[in-house]
Amino acid sequence: MRLAPTDVLRLGLLGPRTRKARTALSVLGIAIGVATMLLVTGIPASSGEALDERLAGLGTNLLNIHPVAIGDHQEPLPTTAVAMVARIGPVTSVSAVANLHAVARRSDLVDPNDGSGLSVLAARTDLLPAVGAQLSSGHYLSEATSRFPVAVLGAAAATRLGVPSIPATGGSLPQISIGNRWFAVAGVLAPVPLAPDLDSSVLVGWDVAGRLLDFDGHPTVVYVRADESTLDDVRTVLPATVNPQLPGTVDVSRPSDALAAKRATATAFGALVLALALVSLLVGGIGVANTMVISVLERRREIGLRRALGARRGQIRLQFLAESVTLSAAGGVAGTALGIGAVAGYAGWQGWPVVVPAWAAGVGLCGAVLIGVIAGGYPAIRAARLPPTESLGAT
Incomplete structure (x- = not known):
């Protein structure tokens, strides 16, 4: 049975x-x-x-885009560079900064030519996640504050300008002089391992830089994060995407050794x-x-x-x-x-x-x-x- x-x-x-x-x-x-x-x-x-x-904290998926100097001439990155890169499918975030060649001083009594070795950069509001930066104190630039004379200091810049931190409580913000104009300091960044140049920089809004500091809209460095599995392919197409007419004038950093x-x-x-x-x-x-x-x-x-x-x-x-x-x-x-x-x-x-x-x-x-x-x-x-x-x- x-x-x-x-x-x-x-x-x-x-x-x-x-x-x-x-x-x-x-x-x-x-x-x-x-x-x-x-x-x-x-x-x-x-x-x-x-x-x-x-x-990932070492920037395995972070690429930097710079203009290439050919002799004494350097072709600037197009003003549309960020928007064009953002259209690439595997790109997860993109932002940029631009060197304004201005002088930042703690007071207008300081020598106008003494910039304390600091760079003044126009920065986009989406910069922090793109480079993995964190605030030490205060607030970063927003869509509202980027239109006004407001600045954010890198870690080294804050020390040199005598503004180590921003008080958490209410009150007047510290002020610094940039291009003979007063800017309120809204925040201080912690050290940025992936973009150490930002540590000795003074960041101002993209919009206010064009209105008060003669900024022409051309970025100096574009930061790009992309999916790791397609990072090499993204790096290959970036020059032609940023500047289709002159891709040879665009330099893209190679992926971090940490990715390998x-x-x-x-x-x-x-x-x-x-x-x-x-x-x-x-x-x-x-x-x-x-x-x-x-x-x-x-x-x-x-x-x-x-x-x-x-x-x-x-x-x-x-x-x-x-x-x-x-x-x-x-x-x-x-x-x-x-x-x-x-x-x-x-x-x-x-x-x-x-x-x-x-x-x-x-x-x-x-x-x-x-x-x-x-x-x-x-x-x-x-x-x-x-x-x-x-x-x-x-x-």
């Missing part, structure tokens, strides 16, 4: 219910294997995510994860196979009795195969939970983001079931081939 699925499951649970200690050890073996696989995938993934965040390091790290992690995952699953499979072979040897009388009562060989095979799959599946579930918990705990201890690849959890569960089928195959066939008379006579 044909066994119903519920009967197969009941027979598969017969061995685990009657041999609880051995079942627990078998489940533990496969659980450790699956948990190990999740550990060797989750910990490198979490570490890699933390490394990616640190490398990031790609090499991802490759190394991938090879390590694959090797360790295969080893961990192999160890778990050997444990289940050993358990099932011993189970067949110990249960020969049971097998002989079932055969004498009419059980066919296929049903005996199905019984032991179901038992093997049950052990492996239970170990897979326990190992997945154990592995995720271990990854979360270790990543939290290291201060990393918790990353457990979904494919690893899926492979762990499916792999455990597959291991049960493979590991239980030979013992199930061996059990089905035992002659009833020989089995019943076993001691």
Whole structure:
């Protein structure tokens, strides 16, 4: 007679219910294997995510565009450069600054030619996210303040001009002289590792620079961030995009060396994860196979009795195969939970983001079931081939 699925499951649970200690050890073996696989995938993934965040802080996807000097002549970047670059699909952010060749002074009593080694730059309101800059105090330029005589100081510029910070409470803002005009200082930047030139710069709004400081609208440097996977392609098309008529007058910086390091790290992690995952699953499979072979040897009388009562060989095979799959599946579930918990705990201890690849959890569960089928195959066939008379006579 044909066994119903519920009967197969009941027979598969017969061995685990009657041999609880051995079942627990078998489940533990496969659980450790699956948990190990999740550990060797989750910990490198979490570490890699933390490394990616640190490398991203080094500007792996940041490109700088400058005009090229040909002899004594330098063709300026077009006034439409920012708008044209923003139309490139993989570009995520773009901004620009322009050197105004003006002098910034703490007071109008200072020598008009003494600029303290500072640059006065016209800056767009979207500059900070493009270069990864942060404010130390105060506020950055907005659409409203960029139309008025308001300035933001770089970290070094603030020190040289004697304005180290902007008070958080209300009150009058410090003032500096730029091009013999008074500007209120609204904010001070923290040091900018990706654009160190900004540290010794005084930033004013794009609009007010054109109205009060004779700015012609041509940017000096354009900052571009793009998707890392297409960064090389974006760099290739940037000169022709910025200046279609004279692409040779546009220079684009090469991607940061940190990007190459990031790609090499991802490759190394991938090879390590694959090797360790295969080893961990192999160890778990050997444990289940050993358990099932011993189970067949110990249960020969049971097998002989079932055969004498009419059980066919296929049903005996199905019984032991179901038992093997049950052990492996239970170990897979326990190992997945154990592995995720271990990854979360270790990543939290290291201060990393918790990353457990979904494919690893899926492979762990499916792999455990597959291991049960493979590991239980030979013992199930061996059990089905035992002659009833020989089995019943076993001691």
